[in-house]
Amino acid sequence: MIKGCNMDKLDKIFSSFISNNLFKNKSVLQSNYSPEQITHREAQIESVASILAPALRGERVSNLFIYGNTGSGKTLSVRYVRDKILEKLQELGGDYLQFIYVNCKLKKVADTEYRIVAEMIHELKGSIPATGLPTDQVYLKFIEMIDVKKQVIIIILDEIDEAVKKISDRFIYTLTRLNSELKNAQISIIGISNSLTFMDHLDPRVRSSLSEEELVFPSYNALQLQDILRVRAEQAFKEGVLEEGVIEKCAAYAAREHGDARRALDLLRVAGEISEREEGTKIKVEHIDSANQKIEKDKMLDIVEKVPKQFQLVLAAALSLHKNKIEEIFTGDVYNTYQDLCQKTRNEVLTQRRVSDILAEFDMLGLINTRVISKGRQGRTREIKLMLPGPIQDKAEEILQKSLYL
């Protein structure tokens, strides 16, 4: 019935998209892009390179531990050095050096010791079932694979703090001790972490072996962010698309978030997309603001939607309490409301212990903000504040209703 009009509209959207493309090459702004040149990280790259250089002679290199805030170029720099070394290696015609890159934060990878080792085997082009084998079998297979010849293996564990948090530091210990079981190959580990305090919680033995060398990546300041953005923007956008002050604003926003360059690039990209959708020909300063909001919003709603049902129930309980204008929400209140909700929707009721954990996880995800307070004789509890801004709240409620009632 509205077919005709619909088609016209779609047609318009498509054609405007084609004719009015602000981007020259959008992938430059995506987070997995590796640029030719890395701005403002020369010193760190040199350090990494000089630490890893002995590998080119087939010698084992020191374990290296790198830390710095998110988006300070850690992963980028390490990958850059890796690629350069591999290039050099090819020039020399050697094959006695291999890198294994594992990002411990990716959901399917992290979580367990088993999967991290399995992922390493994957990186080496081996195959291993996703589950079903004893963990030591997996280690055995890994050892078998790398010990076939004399070679240096450099394992890059990105976001290693996540892995240690989930598992324990035992697996790093096992990894460092693997060398004694190897006859031919040698292993070195590069650990990359966002958390500066991560090291403090480690077993001293692990700590000393992992941080034979240490490197800090300082956060970018606003000026450095501007430089980075300029270089990328030039490649990403067509000429004259960026309005005056856009880069500066972008950099300022990101600098506020601990100088997160990834964030800055995201902002710029999303701003471009927004402007494009509005069929504008320029990216204006206002677009950065909208982009900032949109990124937040998308992130949160995404979580609301993807989280398991029990989580959604808990969130719905907290949300309804909040809607009833109850200023101070505590764990007990949420639990009671949650129980009612479960009965209404015929869902299983979990124990308070579990709900407490779920709330803690929401805190981690940033949907709520909790603070453990003691109310004296009224006991100890979490004080819960919802972190969803108004318009997002409505959307979230919509999503929750849909997935809980239907």
Next chain:
DNA sequence: GTCAATTCACATGAAAGAGACCACGGTCTAGTG
């Protein structure tokens, strides 16, 4: 009024269970020569 003990309502930890998934090896079956 002051001080230490009490007490609440959870937080936080550790361990273990349930149910799903999976690999592996052994056994059975049907098809082939």
Next chain:
DNA sequence: CTAGACCGTGGTCTCTTTCATGTGAATTGACGA
């Protein structure tokens, strides 16, 4: 004789429960001024 189907065992993973211990300040009640 052999390939494939089928089973039992033993392993992991995730979510959850059970049991146990910890905790910070309002409250209480004894005490002394």
